[in-house]
Amino acid sequence: xxxxxxxxxxxxxxxxxxxxxxxxxxxxxxxxxxxxxxxxxxxxxxxxxxxxxxxxxxxxxxxxxxxxxxxxxxxxxxxxxxxxxxxxxxxxxxxxxxxxxxxxxxxxxxxxxxxxxxxxxxxxxxxxxxxxxxxxxxxxxxxxxxxxxxxxxxxxxxxxxxxxxxxxxxxxxxxxxxxxxxxxxxxxxxxxxxxxxxxxxxxxxxxxxxxxxxxxxxxxxxxxxxxxxxxxxxxxxxxxxxxxxxxxxxxxxxxxxxxxxxxxxxxxxxxxxxxxxxxxxxxxxxxxxxxxxxxxxxxxxxxxxxxxxxxxxxxxxxxxxxxxxxxxxxxxxxxxxxxxxxxxxxxxxxxxxxxxxx
Amino acid sequence: xxxxxxxxxxxxxxxxxxxxxxxxxxxxxxxxxxxxxxxxxxxxxxxxxxxxxxxxxxxxxxxxxxxxxxxxxxxxxxxxxxxxxxxxxxxxxxxxxxxxxxxxxxxxxxxxxxxxxxxxxxxxxxxxxxxxxxxxxxxxxxxxxxxxxxxxxxxxxxxxxxxxxxxxxxxxxxxxxxxxxxxxxxxxxxxxxxxxxxxxxxxxxxxxxxxxxxxxxxxxxxxxxxxxxxxxxxxxxxxxxxxxxxxxxx
Numbered sequence: 001x002x003x004x005x006x007x008x009x010x011x012x013x014x015x016x017x018x019x020x021x022x023x024x025x026x027x028x029x030x031x032x033x034x035x036x037x038x039x040x041x042x043x044x045x046x047x048x049x050x051x052x053x054x055x056x057x058x059x060x061x062x063x064x065x066x067x068x069x070x071x072x073x074x075x076x077x078x079x080x081x082x083x084x085x086x087x088x089x090x091x092x093x094x095x096x097x098x099x100x101x102x103x104x105x106x107x108x109x110x111x112x113x114x115x116x117x118x119x120x121x122x123x124x125x126x127x128x129x130x131x132x133x134x135x136x137x138x139x140x141x142x143x144x145x146x147x148x149x150x151x152x153x154x155x156x157x158x159x160x161x162x163x164x165x166x167x168x169x170x171x172x173x174x175x176x177x178x179x180x181x182x183x184x185x186x187x188x189x190x191x192x193x194x195x196x197x198x199x200x201x202x203x204x205x206x207x208x209x210x211x212x213x214x215x216x217x218x219x220x221x222x223x224x225x226x227x228x229x230x231x232x233x234x235x236x237x238x239x240x241x242x243x244x245x246x247x248x249x250x251x252x253x254x255x256x257x258x259x260x261x262x263x264x265x266x267x268x269x270x271x272x273x274x275x276x277x278x279x280x281x282x283x284x285x286x287x288x289x290x291x292x293x294x295x296x297x298x299x300x301x302x303x304x305x306x307x308x309x310x311x312x313x314x315x316x317x318x319x320x321x322x323x324x325x326x327x328x329x330x331x332x333x334x335x336x337x338x339x340x341x342x343x344x345x346x347x348x349x350x351x352x353x354x355x356x357x358x
Numbered sequence: 359x360x361x362x363x364x365x366x367x368x369x370x371x372x373x374x375x376x377x378x379x380x381x382x383x384x385x386x387x388x389x390x391x392x393x394x395x396x397x398x399x400x401x402x403x404x405x406x407x408x409x410x411x412x413x414x415x416x417x418x419x420x421x422x423x424x425x426x427x428x429x430x431x432x433x434x435x436x437x438x439x440x441x442x443x444x445x446x447x448x449x450x451x452x453x454x455x456x457x458x459x460x461x462x463x464x465x466x467x468x469x470x471x472x473x474x475x476x477x478x479x480x481x482x483x484x485x486x487x488x489x490x491x492x493x494x495x496x497x498x499x500x501x502x503x504x505x506x507x508x509x510x511x512x513x514x515x516x517x518x519x520x521x522x523x524x525x526x527x528x529x530x531x532x533x534x535x536x537x538x539x540x541x542x543x544x545x546x547x548x549x550x551x552x553x554x555x556x557x558x559x560x561x562x563x564x565x566x567x568x569x570x571x572x573x574x575x576x577x578x579x580x581x582x583x584x585x586x587x588x589x590x591x592x593x594x595x596x597x598x599x600x601x602x603x604x605x606x607x608x
Contacts, residue, residue: 188413188414188417189417189420189421192414192417192418192421193421193424193425196421196422196425223426226422226425226426227419227422227426230418230421230422230425231418231422234418315410316410318409318410318411318414319410319411319414321411322410322411322412322414322415322418323414323415323418325411325415326415326418326419
């Protein structure tokens, strides 16, 4: 059955689908595979409603399943089948949801995917436990890899997953320490290093690497895909920061200007600090040093207006364009020798979609 | 008369404010330190380009190159032999032999662990390679495009091991309701084609104390291809407590 499915997904250049439509369609299809896996692996082992009802909350709110889709698409582009990559894809998606629950607590966020965050609904202790449970449950599908891929590949993927998770929490630690210490000397280079770890590793780099490992085994040439994953993930993060300021709140699913409230070191804020006057920087420093609950709406508005005045939004937009362009270049270099399947086109189209998404 | 800057009206004219900067800011310069001390941006180091596209890509490559270099360094440390300690060739070869032996032992132990782990995860037990497979989860459910992750077909608390006796590709899926009594379970046999005098496909369910539920499926060669389903019954109460579905390839 899955072999037939694989063939049905192999398309040629003649297919007149726009970039955005192609990406959306692929995300919907592989997202459905991921959701089937999530439903299976997040099903209760015992009647423990207080846990399992909540474990399914964030995954049940939708989301694009970008990580799972990237993993499946990379595996398929390099010659594997959907089934081969399904366990790893589901593990990535569960771990992503675990990170979201904990991130929301760490950031003090109010909304996620258009609804109140888990800790807002049920309190921090319960939300923390749900995040822990999701992180633990993400190991289960990786065990499934021993059946579908054999022990050598499964162990290699386990190693990659361990490094991915470690890099992600290290990146989060860097960002949290910047906020705790009210770091003001953060450079764009520091920011790129931080998002490589915090965002790119588990959003794009490792989903691609794991997909390639599924298809090619432990000797897979991972370096080129790492570069692609970094650039597309970095463009994704900068765009995400932009959407936080200029997006449609209903579509974005989080509160607008939430990053300013939380004092996050985004590209726009870093840029602003570089070019603001000494007096403005001093006021900015005081605002950033204030806890979220003590900040005033007027302060946040002032920061936002200053960003407009100094073209920080445009700076970030152009940075995202540059990063997406580099991602496209890396995709062309890395995927050139592969058959022109829909999965290859998905990987090539992703940098453009990242910039277009609302 | 020509209007000049010296005209009395010139004093009330709106003038362009003095520019905040008179030279380009070449991006990515730290304005202060991590202790919160604000410094003047003009004291900061300059990067080669002010264009965010160019500088972003340059910096991006620098960051990812460094990341890859770190990865290589860690990998080299993990896999390279220890630095020469000045010992003679014989002791080095003995060390190498010992390390090799240890690696082989570790590998054997790891393999044993993996087999045990796969069994515990509800995997295949006693299946010849290429003759059967067990789906870990139903990928077909993807077609239904559920948006909720509400549990469907929740598995039993106890692990289930499928012991498959077949000479062709078979997919077996076992779903037991939560709280299934792990004592006396059964599933009726599936009859084969009568005109050939064929045997039935037997399904035996054994429950080991404190162990997994073992479902043994014996597929006779004459069994027609297709999908078969049988309820799992609690023998003591006659209540249905799950289902087994078996797909036979040609």
